[in-house]
Amino acid sequence: MTTHSGATITESAVLQALRSVEDPTQHQDIVSLGLVRDLQIQDSEVSLTLAFTTQPPATKAALHSGAQKAVSQIAGVTKARVKMGSATQPAAAAHAAHQAAPAPSADFIPDVKHTIAVSSGKGGVGKSTVAVNLALGLKQSGAVTGLVDVDVYGPDVPLMMGAKGRPGMFDNKILPVEAHGIKIMSIGLLVSEGEALVWRGPMIHSAVQQFLRDVAWGPLDYLVFDMPPGTGDAQLSLSQIIPLSGVVMVTTPQDVALLDVRKALAMFRKLNVPVLGVVENMSYFMAPDTGKTYAIFGEGGGAKVAEEFGVPLLGQIPLEIETRKGGDTGMPVVVGQPGSAQAAAFRQLAAAVTARVTALSGLQLPRIG
Ligand SMILES: Nc1ncnc2c1ncn2[C@@H]1O[C@H](COP(=O)(O)OP(=O)(O)OP(=O)(O)O)[C@@H](O)[C@H]1O
Numbered sequence: 026m027t028t029h030s031g032a033t034i035t036e037s038a039v040l041q042a043l044r045s046v047e048d049p050t051q052h053q054d055i056v057s058l059g060l061v062r063d064l065q066i067q068d069s070e071v072s073l074t075l076a077f078t079t080q081p082p083a084t085k086a087a088l089h090s091g092a093q094k095a096v097s098q099i100a101g102v103t104k105a106r107v108k109m110g111s112a113t114q115p116a117a118a119a120h121a122a123h124q125a126a127p128a129p130s131a132d133f134i135p136d137v138k139h140t141i142a143v144s145s146g147k148g149g150v151g152k153s154t155v156a157v158n159l160a161l162g163l164k165q166s167g168a169v170t171g172l173v174d175v176d177v178y179g180p181d182v183p184l185m186m187g188a189k190g191r192p193g194m195f196d197n198k199i200l201p202v203e204a205h206g207i208k209i210m211s212i213g214l215l216v217s218e219g220e221a222l223v224w225r226g227p228m229i230h231s232a233v234q235q236f237l238r239d240v241a242w243g244p245l246d247y248l249v250f251d252m253p254p255g256t257g258d259a260q261l262s263l264s265q266i267i268p269l270s271g272v273v274m275v276t277t278p279q280d281v282a283l284l285d286v287r288k289a290l291a292m293f294r295k296l297n298v299p300v301l302g303v304v305e306n307m308s309y310f311m312a313p314d315t316g317k318t319y320a321i322f323g324e325g326g327g328a329k330v331a332e333e334f335g336v337p338l339l340g341q342i343p344l345e346i347e348t349r350k351g352g353d354t355g356m357p358v359v360v361g362q363p364g365s366a367q368a369a370a371f372r373q374l375a376a377a378v379t380a381r382v383t384a385l386s387g388l389q390l391p392r393i394g
């Protein structure tokens with residue numbers, strides 16, 4: 026029970042205090058570096074873990090005592106417990122669902138109105154396909170849109186968008202590549218195929234920070250992020266460094282896919298990233314010759330999980346040959362076959378996302394830091 030008469034200790038007050046602790050080698054505070062995990066506040070007692078990566082032992086010790094001191098000094102805190110952890114230990118990933126969110130700094134991209142992550146519990150469910158066609162659907166509705174591929178292990182966006190060439194530089198900023206009227210950035214545009222596969226956490230982390238800070242996005246209504254699959258460290262640390270307005274979760278109607286999507290949804294909840302809703306991809310197959318529909322991967326899964334989490338089902342996208350071909354040829358179905366049923370489904374998705382973002386942004390508290 027709380028006995029002191031002071032105000033309740035809030036997560037934002039703790040994170041604010043932790044922002045005063047800076048890594049001397051990286052010249053950044055421990056919250057921005059995504060080191061703060063597992064933040065728990067129990068009345069007047071605060072505990073957290075510092076998820077170290079490659080810091081030398083002396084730095085780890087200094088950051089640990091700095092964090093301990095910063096938290097102890099918050100008015101009303103009677104006990105501060107700072108544990109030393111490692112971001113690369115499997116235990117850290119297992120704890121994913123319990124980790125608290127340091128609020129990422131939106132200052133990186135001040136001219137971007139809304140940032141939307143397209144995510145999934147597992148790979149191959151159509152995340153990149155949805156991210157690309159959603160971004161194009163938003164663009165077609167009149168919004169100025171950018172698309173960032175942060176799936177460094179499978180950067181499919183350049184191929185799907187038919188984007189060629191390397192990003193240029195101007196005024197010390199990286200210029201995004203334009204394709205089908207939207208600005209895109211991907212690791213795939215910067216390094217040769219396979220090179221990013223050997224990257225570890227900190228390198229991905231700084232590459233993505235660069236995509237935010239050092240790319241001349243200009244004013245954008247939407248910046249869409251194609252995320253890596255799963256609830257592992259890559260997804261987790263990205264969600265901590267990208268200031269997200271919300272996440273769109275892609276699933277298929279299948280039960281196995283739904284198990285993973287539940288885990289991922291729970292993770293974003295814990296990270297305080299608003300869940301915009303669920304998109305059920307490969308919902309049904311429509312035979313092009315007869316128009317008959319077949320529920321190849323089952324039925325109703327997306328609606329079920331959306332209901333369970335109290336979020337809208339934003340769209341159902343049919344399984345369709347042209348959608349796959351569009352991705353393979355760099356001519357996404359929304360632009361390649363704008364009159365098709367799939368393109369209409371993606372445009373409806375874009376409208377549902379816009380409506381939800383608008384509704385939520387009216388409710389959101391101002392960001393700290
Ligand atoms: N609605 C659809 N109809 C037909 N094919 C689709 C559909 N959605 C995705 N595909 C195809 O399925 C394959 C996997 O899709 P995609 O690459 O978008 O998934 P992903 O979740 O991004 O995968 P990864 O986890 O590997 O990044 C691709 O060949 C894509 O063209």
Ligand SMILES: [Mg+2]
Pocket residue numbers: 152153154176179181251
């Ligand atoms: Mg992908």
